[in-house]
Amino acid sequence: MNWLAVVLTALWAMLPAYVPNNAAVLAGGGRPIDGGRTWGGKRILGDGKTWRGTAVGTLAGVALAVVLNLVAGPISAALGVSLPTFPPAAMVALALGAMLGDILASFVKRRTGRERGASFPLLDQLDFVVVALALAAVAAPDWFAATFTLPVLLVVLVATPVLHLVTNGIAYLLGLKDEPW
Ligand code: CTP
Ligand code: MG
Ligand code: K
DSSP states (O other): OOHHHHHHHHHHHHHHHHHHHHHHHHHOOSSBTTTTOEETTEESSOTTSBHHHHHHHHHHHHHHHHHHHHHHHHHHHHHTSOOOOOOHHHHHHHHHHHHHHHHHHHHHHHHTTOOTTOOOTTHHHHHHHHHHHHHHHHHSHHHHHHHOOHHHHHHHHHHHHHHHHHHHHHHHHTTSSSSOO
């Protein structure tokens, strides 16, 4: 695979994990997952992790994967790169894994005394990728091994923090998000 194919494959395969966080920002609100409960005097997760945001985020990631499957053929032909399609298990694993990674990060932030919205460099940018990839590796092992070769994984780990900071920066400038991280 040439470098362009590696980059395109990495971004394409991760799209169903990138979109859930942004969809959750747009959909957020309503009942927090932790129901307001605390542990050790601090919120378990905080008001920033809601049922609605999590459900809409996960559905958005799965819906995007369905659309990508429909257009993978023509786009692959146009680009001269064989882009992967997503089996159902991979769709759910990437989208739900992204949301779970973000929730896990909030749990860690609250335990380390960080208030809702506080930044935690690198954890903020990679939490969702790590859990999305881990779930995909378990739920769709053959697909995962064929798609995420070592060069593709390296591109994902380098490009994701950059993309995450850029999209959150744009959401902040548009007034959709309270902090630029
Ligand atoms: N959001 C949500 N449900 C989720 C994730 C995000 O409703 N599972 C919404 C919330 O409105 C949240 C916003 O998206 O405030 C921004 O998400 P994020 O930056 O992840 O949350 P924070 O508010 O910064 O909270 P935390 O410090 O716990 O990350
Ligand atoms: Mg935040
Ligand atoms: K976050």
